[in-house]
Amino acid sequence: MTPARPLRTAAWYPGRVTGNQHVTQLLAAERAATVERLAGLERERAAIIESSGSAATDDEHDPEGATIAFERQHLAALISQARGQLAQIDAAMARLAAGSYGRCESCGRPIGAARLAARPATAVCIDCAG
Numbered sequence: 711m712t713p714a715r716p717l718r719t720a721a722w723y724p725g726r727v728t729g730n731q732h733v734t735q736l737l738a739a740e741r742a743a744t745v746e747r748l749a750g751l752e753r754e755r756a757a758i759i760e761s762s763g764s765a766a767t768d769d770e771h772d773p774e775g776a777t778i779a780f781e782r783q784h785l786a787a788l789i790s791q792a793r794g795q796l797a798q799i800d801a802a803m804a805r806l807a808a809g810s811y812g813r814c815e816s817c818g819r820p821i822g823a824a825r826l827a828a829r830p831a832t833a834v835c836i837d838c839a840g
């Protein structure tokens with residue numbers, strides 16, 4: 711994936727249906743990165759499960775076992791976080807296609823440009839996010 715330079719036009723602002731191409735690219739790039747991260751995490755988790763399964767560790771007496779259990783929990787948390795992010799990105803892409811992107815889902819007002827730039831997949835404005 712090549713990071714294409716967004717075409718910035720002076721007329722662009724969040725909520726505008728036309729001229730959102732760089733948002734599409736931004737979301738696509740973020741989605742690709744998240745999918746990649748998710749795949750990496752799942753590989754890591756599979757490797758831990760595989761290694762802990764074959765070693766048949768005793769969790770109670772083996773400090774290694776406790777570490778593995780913690781590691782698995784940590785990975786599970788990261789995986790569900792990445793999945794949530796992916797769902798958010800997909801929802802943002804759907805809003806973009808529907809023409810409602812950049813509008814707060816909670817209060818209906820436009821989401822600030824700075825917030826959208828920092829979190830392109832966000833569905834709510836800064837006031838509603840609190």
Ligand SMILES: [Zn+2]
Pocket residue numbers: 814815816817818819834835836837838839
């Ligand atoms: Zn709002």
